[in-house]
């Protein structure tokens with residue numbers, strides 16, 4: 001049984017369809033990437049899976065249960081979200097933030113107990129944030145803050161982790177550190193990961209399967225090798241790229257082609273190059 005199943009999902013904010021006829025299944029322990037141009041519906045799709053937005057058409061099953069039949073707090077016991085770091089400015093300590101992950105599990109009186117503190121402690125251990133626990137969230141670097149947000153998500157003890165452009169504001173080292181940590185959790189704990197990213201090369205490196213969205217539809221999905229091609233990227237992003245194999249990982253590697261031939265590109269032929 002798949003852990004997430006979407007069947008013919010359609011969604012509108014206003015009158016126009018932002019998602020249309022989106023169907024796919026995710027197995028436990030999968031690492032799925034959702035890529036596509038700005039405005040193609042990636043974040044909306046994540047919010048629909050998370051139950052924040054209700055689809056206008058179609059059905060979603062989480063662990064075999066229709067999401068409409070699940071209460072919000074029960075969904076939050078299964079699904080945790082790691083958002084973009086820049087959106088999270090909190091006047092709280094790291095420890096307080098991580099404990100917030102326990103919210104869906106708290107009893108009637110909403111007080112954390114010994115178990116909650118132990119789980120939060122373990123989440124900080126796994127993300128190497130224990131030494132930061134008494135620091136203010138606002139006094140951390142972007143990379144540290146993202147590790148804390150993973151810790152908060154882990155404290156939720158989810159089966160599914162949704163990542164919404166989680167490394168958009170991180171430098172290359174911290175991007176790789178972030179995804180290495182997520183991949184370790186994915187492998188060691190069979191954590192199911194669904195990650196929205198605009199970085200096609202990161203998706204290629206870490207994801208088992210990729211969904212390429214275009215105007216709210218699935219253009220194609222499959223392994224990185226099946227999805228990432230010069231033609232699919234051209235069709236969807238409307239730009240020329242070269243796709244070859246990363247010499248170290250063997251994964252598809254996308255190189256944008258510049259409009260300027262001297263920069264190694266060939267987007268325009270010399271005669272047609274625009275006058276700047």
Ligand code: ADP
Nearest residue numbers: 013014018036037038039040041042043044045
């Ligand atoms: P992506 O994450 O791929 O950039 P989004 O899911 O954020 O795409 O947006 C898809 C489309 O829905 C865009 O055209 C965007 O303008 C529109 N949209 C997003 N959020 C809202 C909203 N709250 N109200 C109305 N339209 C929205």
